[in-house]
Amino acid sequence: MPITDGHELVAPIPYAENGPPHDLWSRLRAESPVHFCDPEEYERFWAITKHADITEISTQPERFLSEPGINILRKRDREALEASAFGAMRVIITMDPPEHRQVRKVASPVFTPKAIRALDEEIERSARELVDGLAGADGEGECDFATDVAAAHPLRILSHMLGVPREQEPDILRLTNQLFAFEDPELGRDAENREQALMELGMELYGMFDAIIQDRRANPSDDLASVLANATIDGEPMGPMETVGYYLITFSAGHDTTKNALAGGMKAFLDNPDEFQKLRDNPDLIDQAVEEVGRWTSPVNYMKRTAAADTEVRGQKISEGDSLVLFYASANRDDEVFDDPFRFRIDRESNRHLGFGIGEHFCLGANMARRSMRALWLELAARTESVEQIGEAKRIHSAFVVGLKHLPVRYRIRPSEG
Numbered sequence: 042m043p044i045t046d047g048h049e050l051v052a053p054i055p056y057a058e059n060g061p062p063h064d065l066w067s068r069l070r071a072e073s074p075v076h077f078c079d080p081e082e083y084e085r086f087w088a089i090t091k092h093a094d095i096t097e098i099s100t101q102p103e104r105f106l107s108e109p110g111i112n113i114l115r116k117r118d119r120e121a122l123e124a125s126a127f128g129a130m131r132v133i134i135t136m137d138p139p140e141h142r143q144v145r146k147v148a149s150p151v152f153t154p155k156a157i158r159a160l161d162e163e164i165e166r167s168a169r170e171l172v173d174g175l176a177g178a179d180g181e182g183e184c185d186f187a188t189d190v191a192a193a194h195p196l197r198i199l200s201h202m203l204g205v206p207r208e209q210e211p212d213i214l215r216l217t218n219q220l221f222a223f224e225d226p227e228l229g230r231d232a233e234n235r236e237q238a239l240m241e242l243g244m245e246l247y248g249m250f251d252a253i254i255q256d257r258r259a260n261p262s263d264d265l266a267s268v269l270a271n272a273t274i275d276g277e278p279m280g281p282m283e284t285v286g287y288y289l290i291t292f293s294a295g296h297d298t299t300k301n302a303l304a305g306g307m308k309a310f311l312d313n314p315d316e317f318q319k320l321r322d323n324p325d326l327i328d329q330a331v332e333e334v335g336r337w338t339s340p341v342n343y344m345k346r347t348a349a350a351d352t353e354v355r356g357q358k359i360s361e362g363d364s365l366v367l368f369y370a371s372a373n374r375d376d377e378v379f380d381d382p383f384r385f386r387i388d389r390e391s392n393r394h395l396g397f398g399i400g401e402h403f404c405l406g407a408n409m410a411r412r413s414m415r416a417l418w419l420e421l422a423a424r425t426e427s428v429e430q431i432g433e434a435k436r437i438h439s440a441f442v443v444g445l446k447h448l449p450v451r452y453r454i455r456p457s458e459g
């Protein structure tokens with residue numbers, strides 16, 4: 042009997058019911074770190090579970106391609122995806138060098154640490170307003186931390202960067218939820234069938250971003266929305282699919298991921314109250330805490346690569362065209378790299394986690410995600426007097442961008458002084 046046929050590694054329901062399969066990954070890392078999977082319903086793949094192998098693959102983009110796709114799909118969904126508006130959209134995350142580098146350069150100046158610091162005021166305001174809202178006048182209350190805080194914070198920041206008007210924030214949230222939690226009965230889209238749902242979703246997203254693009258072409262400023270709307274590559278304006286794709290990837294890659302890191306981070310603090318106390322006593326630990334939350338939650342569970350030619354990984358023969366699935370969440374518990382990997386410790390000294398990936402496609406928004414988390418944890422650590430979980434934490438039906446969709450809490454928070 043093989044250790045696994047891979048179903049529970051890529052199917053959404055086991056993640057919703059049991060969370061990420063850490064026991065299975067530990068076994069795979071020890072016994073079969075490059076493991077062939079051929080689940081009945083899903084495309085076949087090699088499961089890559091060791092930190093060193095994921096690093097080796099991610100840093101050789103000519104040998105291991107992103108262009109053929111970054112997800113493992115149900116066999117029957119592949120055609121629907123290719124026929125939909127998403128199939129036609131070109132985004133950096135599914136490009137390979139040399140094109141990838143050219144297109145990444147368009148937006149990278151907006152995401153440097155210096156450029157993101159210029160947004161700090163906006164990021165800190167969002168954190169302060171959200172915590173003020175929780176505290177209200179008397180400082181006591183209950184909320185769903187996942188929807189009310191973790192989703193709201195990145196939504197505000199990204200909307201500000203991308204020029205989405207405040208009144209359209211709920212629409213963009215609904216659409217990106219539908220995209221990432223396509224299988225989730227609560228968050229997914231209602232439609233006659235899956236093909237129809239994908240088609241409609243693509244058209245709706247396209248319409249929303251195209252309106253912003255037209256506006257920024259007519260009235261350019263120096264925000265990300267304008268940079269993308271007016272970008273040129275080799276002196277030629279970026280095509281409409283590339284431009285809309287860039288909006289979509291920025292929004293969708295930035296929103297759910299940060300949200301899941303924040304909600305999962307809060308759950309880690311609730312389960313490890315000593316670690317929250319450590320942060321309250323010593324806010325200088327904040328940057329280490331942010332990295333530990335990234336390692337612990339690993340909101341991007343995996344990315345796929347495709348072998349460009351016959352090759353080997355850790356002595357295992359891989360054929361041209363084979364899919365390799367890089368399980369970052371597994372690498373982030375690899376005891377060859379992390380001491381005591383199953384402990385959440387905000388003062389971890391060395392933390393080479395792969396939560397933001399590594400190499401060619403290293404997360405473009407990592408600085409922004411870090412500053413967003415930093416601001417919210419600092420505000421909460423400074424003002425929270427008590428916080429406890431008061432109901433079941435519910436996980437999203439997704440094996441790709443993973444995390445909590447509900448986290449009910451009761452708290453006492455110092456109200457705003459201003």
Ligand code: HEM
Nearest residue numbers: 133134294295298299302341344397398402404405406410
């Ligand atoms: C905690 C939050 C986040 C996590 C865990 C995360 C994770 C990742 C990972 C693992 C990759 C690598 C993909 C690969 O190797 O194929 C990636 C790429 C990317 N991320 Fe993030 N991300 C986060 C936040 C953000 C934010 C806030 C933005 C934008 C505002 C963003 C934009 C992107 C983009 C555009 C890429 C593609 C880069 C490329 O292909 O060169 N991400 N992210």
